[in-house]
Amino acid sequence: MSFKTVERKPLTFAERTYVPQILSGLKTTLRHMVKPKETLEYPETRPIIPDGYRGVPTLVKDPHGREKCVSCQLCEFVCPPKAIRIKPGEISAESDQAHVEKAPEEFDIDMLRCIYCGLCQEVCPEEAIWLQNVFSMSGYTREEMVNDKTRLYELGGTLPDDHFKWDKKKAAEEAGNAAH
Amino acid sequence: MIDLYLDLPVWIQSALKGLIVIMVIIPIAGACSLAERKVSAWIQGRPGPNRATVPWVAWIPFFGKFLQRLGVFHLMADGAKFIFKEDVLPGHVNKFYYYLAPLVALVPALCTIVVVPFGAYFDAATETLQPVILANVDVGILAVFAIGSLSVYSLILAGWASNSKYPFLGGVRASAQLISYELSMTLSVIPVFLWVNAPGGNGTLSLFDVVQSQSQPGFLGGMWFVFLMPLCAFVFLVALFAETNRQPFDMPESEADLVGGFHTEYGEFKWSLFFVAEYAHMTIGSGVFVLLFLGGWNPLPWVPLAPLIAGLPIWLGGLIGIGVFLAKSLAFIFLFMWIRWTLPRFRYDQVMTIGWQKLLPLAIGNVIFYALAIAVIERS
Numbered sequence: 001m002s003f004k005t006v007e008r009k010p011l012t013f014a015e016r017t018y019v020p021q022i023l024s025g026l027k028t029t030l031r032h033m034v035k036p037k038e039t040l041e042y043p044e045t046r047p048i049i050p051d052g053y054r055g056v057p058t059l060v061k062d063p064h065g066r067e068k069c070v071s072c073q074l075c076e077f078v079c080p081p082k083a084i085r086i087k088p089g090e091i092s093a094e095s096d097q098a099h100v101e102k103a104p105e106e107f108d109i110d111m112l113r114c115i116y117c118g119l120c121q122e123v124c125p126e127e128a129i130w131l132q133n134v135f136s137m138s139g140y141t142r143e144e145m146v147n148d149k150t151r152l153y154e155l156g157g158t159l160p161d162d163h164f165k166w167d168k169k170k171a172a173e174e175a176g177n178a179a180h
Numbered sequence: 181m182i183d184l185y186l187d188l189p190v191w192i193q194s195a196l197k198g199l200i201v202i203m204v205i206i207p208i209a210g211a212c213s214l215a216e217r218k219v220s221a222w223i224q225g226r227p228g229p230n231r232a233t234v235p236w237v238a239w240i241p242f243f244g245k246f247l248q249r250l251g252v253f254h255l256m257a258d259g260a261k262f263i264f265k266e267d268v269l270p271g272h273v274n275k276f277y278y279y280l281a282p283l284v285a286l287v288p289a290l291c292t293i294v295v296v297p298f299g300a301y302f303d304a305a306t307e308t309l310q311p312v313i314l315a316n317v318d319v320g321i322l323a324v325f326a327i328g329s330l331s332v333y334s335l336i337l338a339g340w341a342s343n344s345k346y347p348f349l350g351g352v353r354a355s356a357q358l359i360s361y362e363l364s365m366t367l368s369v370i371p372v373f374l375w376v377n378a379p380g381g382n383g384t385l386s387l388f389d390v391v392q393s394q395s396q397p398g399f400l401g402g403m404w405f406v407f408l409m410p411l412c413a414f415v416f417l418v419a420l421f422a423e424t425n426r427q428p429f430d431m432p433e434s435e436a437d438l439v440g441g442f443h444t445e446y447g448e449f450k451w452s453l454f455f456v457a458e459y460a461h462m463t464i465g466s467g468v469f470v471l472l473f474l475g476g477w478n479p480l481p482w483v484p485l486a487p488l489i490a491g492l493p494i495w496l497g498g499l500i501g502i503g504v505f506l507a508k509s510l511a512f513i514f515l516f517m518w519i520r521w522t523l524p525r526f527r528y529d530q531v532m533t534i535g536w537q538k539l540l541p542l543a544i545g546n547v548i549f550y551a552l553a554i555a556v557i558e559r560s
Contacts, residue, residue: 022523029223029522038225 049133054118056134057109058156059149060127062164066097067153068128071104075120075129083113084120099170107149111137126165130156197314201293209459212513214255219517229254258452265448270342273445277341282450285334285457288327292464295323297388299502300477302489309395309486311388312498320386321373324468325366328423331461332358335425335432335442338454342445350441353528354432357422360535361429365419367543368412371550372405372472378558387468391476395484402482406473409550413473415543420469422535424462427520431531466512467505474508477501 014020040047049055061067071088089105091097120129134155139145147155185193214229221228229251237244237253247253269275299312317323332354339351376393377383394404406413422429433441440446443454470476477485485504489497526534 022519025522026518029518032225033219033222033518035225037222037227039227041227041230 049135053133053135054116054121054131056111056137056147056155057114057116057118057120057129057131057152058134059107059152060130060156060159061153062161063158064164064167065158066100066166067103068126068161069104069107070100070126070128071102071107072125074123074125078119078123080117080119081113081115083110083115084108085110097166099173100166104149107152109147109152111145111147112142127159127161130159132156194314198294201298201314202290205290205293205460205463206456208463208510209456210255210259212459212462212517213258213455214251215513216517216520217254218251219514220521223518223521232257262449262452267449268447270344270445272343274341274343277337278445279450281334281338281341282446282453282457283334284337285331285454286460288330288334289457289460289464291327292324292461293467295320295387296464296467297391297471297476298467299498299505300388300391300485301494301498301501302486302492304494309392312502313388316386316388318384318386320384320388321369321390321468321472322385324387324464325362328461328464329358329362331457334454334457338446339432339442342442344445346439347442347444350432350434350438350444353434353438354425354442357425357429357431357531357535360532361419361422361539364415364535364539364543365423367540367547368415368419369472370547371409371412371554374551374554375405375408387471387476391471391478394475395478395486399482402484404473404475404478404481407481409473411542411546412550413469415539415546416469416472418534418539420465421516421519422531424465424516425458426462426516428523428526429531430525431528434525436525462513462516463509466509466516470505470508470512474512476508477505479504 059067059069071086073086073088076084076086085106085108086104087106088102091100091103097103116131118131121131132155137145185196188196218228227249230249232251232253233244233248234253237247269278294314295317297311297313297316300309301312302308303310335354335358336351339347339349339354342348372390373385376390390405394402396402400408421427425432431441433443435441438444443451446454475481479485479488485501489500492500
């Protein structure tokens with residue numbers, strides 16, 4: 001026989017009086033009463049943000065202070081709710097970053113549209129746009145809820161960079177293989 | 181000061197005493213609503229209301245912070261809010277009974293305190309313990325039951341006058357439930373009074389005498405009735421929960437299936453009166469339980485109060501008596517809340533089954549058993 005008949009016991013008298021169950025329930029709630037509290041007192045204590053958290057999208061600079069975005073507009077095209085608007089601009093020839101060629105002139109993220117999906121971060125070839133750990137965005141007007149370029153850099157700050165891709169390119173361009 | 185008080189006519193003295201008692205009961209009832217919120221919060225792992233504060237108290241170091249964390253000012257804010265809210269009168273209600281119901285709730289709840297002794301002092305002249313009580317009448321427990329059960333009318337009136345189906349269902353449930361549990365409650369205290377009224381003595385229903393008979397010398401004499409008659413205490417406790425409409429018996433209110441039950445159509449101060457009444461009822465119910473089964477103002481089983489306070493000044497002894505009694509009652513109110521936030525509500529048919537098929541036979545059997553047992557003990 002491949003199955004086993006489990007005996008279904010009728011409720012005992014003690015169980016039918018509810019009393020033992022009530023007492024064990026009281027014990028449980030008493031234990032919870034003296035336990036440390038589960039909740040955070042929010043504005044004073046903040047939650048610990050886990051790694052890889054997708055908060056408000058921001059633009060970042062590399063440790064040399066160069067803006068990483070090259071306004072390729074991939075994020076704008078991938079953005080499912082069309083929250084991102086970029087107006088590409090040229091980097092002037094006098095700048096020492098002239099070889100990067102492009103940088104955003106305007107970069108707006110409409111936080112009323114953004115769905116925090118993180119596709120922009122995923123698609124960005126320059127690792128310039130990051131969803132960081134700001135989780136609470138609020139404002140009194142619709143205009144306030146659109147983050148412009150200055151605000152995005154304020155929120156983003158600087159993130160470490162392992163590659164310095166454009167510095168290496170410039171060095172290679174100038175010195176060829178001698179750069180290595 | 182004392183002379184001035186004693187020169188007043190008796191009715192003014194009584195009115196003053198009554199006012200003082202009401203001024204203690206109502207804040208306790210209010211504090212209970214806060215305690216309810218705090219206890220529920222602690223049980224659910226939350227800190228509970230702890231933000232509101234008033235500036236000049238916040239400046240007191242430590243103590244001000246403590247009061248704020250305790251949520252005391254939320255209570256005041258709530259009270260003020262209830263008073264200043266617009267007095268909304270739904271268009272479809274029966275105005276007279278709609279306004280009457282909250283009053284009918286509050287009046288019996290506050291009236292029962294008249295016959296409940298809430299402390300005792302040692303009278304040096306007669307060398308006896310005297311109760312601190314508004315009216316030391318012999319009907320005692322009978323008056324508590326008679327007046328206390330009037331509060332069901334408030335629920336029925338509220339349910340009916342609201343002229344709306346959920347309150348009506350709440351009112352119907354209230355009446356059925358309170359009638360069924362009234363019986364078991366009354367039956368459960370009979371053994372206590374059989375034991376208190378020894379044959380040959382003057383018959384008494386006074387709650388003071390119940391406590392006195394728990395303060396006798398000897399093993400059986402000093403024993404609290406909760407140990408002597410645990411089943412009575414259990415039946416009384418269950419019936420008390422049902423009588424005060426507390427979880428798991430809060431059928432008239434049951435917000436999950438009846439919106440808000442009998443008080444669905446009520447708002448602002450009228451609504452809060454229902455709650456003050458419920459908590460006052462609960463406070464007095466706990467007081468009666470403490471008197472009947474937990475030795476009243478005797479600090480510990482087999483430790484009567486009288487010898488402890490015999491040498492002390494009369495006011496100090498009295499305060500100790502009241503303090504012990506209040507501490508026990510408040511602990512008992514905590515039990516009410518603890519159970520409320522532990523148990524789910526019974527279904528209505530379960531409430532009726534428990535009331536009529538379980539509790540009532542149990543109470544009757546209990547009376548018969550203790551009557552026989554007491555007869556045997558008295559005879560020997």
